[in-house]
Amino acid sequence: MKISFDLNGKKTCIDVPADRKLVRVLREDLMLTGTKEGCGAGECGACTVLVDGQARLSCLMSAAQIEGRRVTTIEGLTENGRMHPVQEAFIEKGAVQCGFCTPGMVLASVDLLERTPCPSREEIREGLSGNLCRCSGYVKIVDAVEAAGEKMRRGNPK
């Protein structure tokens, strides 16, 4: 099946089986390996991407479901070499350890801050509860999202 969609700001056409998992399309057909896969069953959040700006699990989506949609992966979050404030905050606040959950965690945070620009720590914890991290105690991730929110509210351009 031919599928057209916007991938990280570029019009993209692919010809894949309609039921091929989006995570495999991204990682194996388009070689965008920044998106990870930790369980294949929608439990860990490592495969999180943005579809029309909203966090979605790419292991639970099929290729057919992205027809005409706008897909943002971690590779598309950096614009002209400039990182998103969430990415910068993850670095500054020590929210990165093994890094395998990081792309999904960053994208889920971007979505969270879009919906809730000024979240409390509780709201951040709730918003990220679908993204598992086995290395950290989540505290620094919450710190990073809090800091990124502040930075974005101050109107810093990306």
Add this chain to the structure above:
Amino acid sequence: MEAFLNKTMLEVGYSTPRFDARSKVTGEELFAFDHCPEGLLWAGARRAGLAHGLIRGIDASRAASLPGVYAVLTRKDVPGTNRQGIVRKDQPVLAGTKVRHCGDPVALVLAEDRDVLEKALRLIKVDLEPLACVFDPEEGLRADAPQVHESGNLLHKAVIKVGDAERAFDECDVVIEDSFEVPAQEHAFLETQNGVARQEEDGRISMVVSTQAPFRDRFEIAHALGLDVEAIHVVSPSLGGGFGGKDGATVQCLLALGALRAAGRPVRMVWGREESFTAGYKRHPVRMWFRVGAMRDGMLRSIHCRLLYDTGPYAHLGVEVMALGMEHACGPYRVPNTLVEGRCVYTNNPVSGAMRGFGVCQTSFGIESMMDLLASKLRMDRLDIRLKNALRRGDKNGAGVTLVHSTGIVPCLEALGAHPLWKESGRWKSAAGPHKKRGVGLAAVSNAIGYGRGLPDSAIARVELTGEGKIRIYSGVTDMGQGNSSAFVQMAGEILRQDASRLEIIQPDTDLAHPSGSSSAGRTTYTFGNALIQACEELKEKLLHRASLLLMLDQPSGLVLLPGKVKHLPSDREVPLELLGRIFPQTDRGAVKQFVMPVAQDAAESAKEFKLGFPHVLYSYGAHLAYIEVDELTGKIDVKEYLAATEGGRVINPAGFEQQVHGAIAQGLGYGLMEELLTDRGKILNPNFTNYIIPTSMDIPEITSVCVETEESSGPFGMKGIGEVGMNAPLPVIAGGVEDAVGRRLRRSPLTGARVLAALKDQGESL
């Protein structure tokens, strides 16, 4: 002077961002999982699905004839011994005569794509004759028990004996006895076991694999498949978590076996989450019995303890895990008389192996629970009784080792006692809402670092100035996420005075780096770091001497390294590192140095049954405290606050130190509150994240980490490893908090709502 103080410099002691943080937030970091070369074959293992049985036959004909199937391999296709294992080689690459747990692989399929692979695996018919099973280690020791191995079910037994424990009990004012039990825990790293291998034209096997021990893997593969060690090349990129579960062969031998058959095509194997549960290693389930004797003033006199470790069907590191658990069974306390008896038993349960805390977090639950019970019996404060018995430098620990290195449990306990969370705990407890009860739990723990006596704990660091004038470190030890490679870059930056832009680190590659042991045992940064410091010092001398030649100086005095250059301070003249890189040959631009960790010089009379891994001489310490709220209606435990005071010598990177403390606590809280591998006749009932729940951001409280610095004179920049010690405290902390809150002592973990509720309903003796 400004240049020295510039914060962009990588210096020891600063919370500089991790060296790998940028590539990880942008998705550029390549894990083994991201290596997907053209033309690859997918490899998959057919698992036994039965805990114990004789293999009567394997019919792979339908699978083999499926279009897209490249090959189906069974035991008869395995050259060599077919036996893998880190110390004891008792685990088959492909089971040929019998299966000993549900996850044993009986066939390996190579296929063109994953759909065909899945189909082919289902089409393989395995004819198994069921055998009687051993699921209970106690029953496994009976004379008439079914035998997991012909050698019998007792993998190992050992005794640590100091003084005369039995006689000392007679002199004690108070003696208490109790039993405890902990289940298997899953590592649950997010990147499952995986790798890709191919046979090169010269016959060598090259492999990119998610492993904690790339150098040792070569020996395991070579032994199992009858290959030369030099014919195996292992590359270990950053790991998506390890925690011990990637120490020892997982996919390695299967990948190499597949590559031998694939005529130069790359072979990729990725364990799915369920396969990772089924075939991967677990934390050992342990049953413990303790008898503790003390004087009226709270001074410990004698401890007798019996430990029973369920190692599953293969040894893996079972003996060494038990050795470390036994070594720590008497806690970070001065106990003049100890008798610790350990047995490690084969069963048909999932395979137990290495996991952060390595046998210690089990016995910490036992001894710390006993300390609480002792305090309660003597009507003493739980902190006071620990402080009174806490080890100080010069004391002998419960294993009979004289502590000649930094010993910081006392300052950890003092930091805890001085903290507002301890001082104000009474007020917090009394403010519980309706149907809530509040309590405070605390624990004192230690964790040895290094391999222990019998196996030289060594690392060899290589560092060089590249042709482009950068400093390149060839790491010999995997970074599984703990941040050791960042620490290495910081150490090199400190000695060679370079900023981040002029430093590079190459993750372990057995063709480029030197054998440096595994990433494990709290020894990774300590051992390799010590070797790296020496190598950097040598390189520094070399660079200064070569620069002095170019500056026509007789002596290198007055020369200093600065970012990108060597500068002659008296004359203000400079030599750019790029120039040194261009002029001098590669053989003159590097340094290679080795370090071997010190070992204990005493305790020679005890535990002679352990040929390696006992005892240790270096330990890190921690004292933890938590505010626990119990819901009387549901039994659910809510951890409201968490405080950890940790001593690991000096701190290389405070942010990195905190990351390790937080992460260990989170895994420990999972272990204490919810994580339990459930099995039925050896089959895992919760082999996925739907049923095996690990902590989410909603389950972990805010954590306060207090760093208690000491100077470890043998450590690189005075540091010791602290990755594991934090794992050992949360379970006893929770159990103590629950008792403080509701007056019930739980002896089985995890402390689920159901168990707490059952304890609350129990009107008689607590569970």
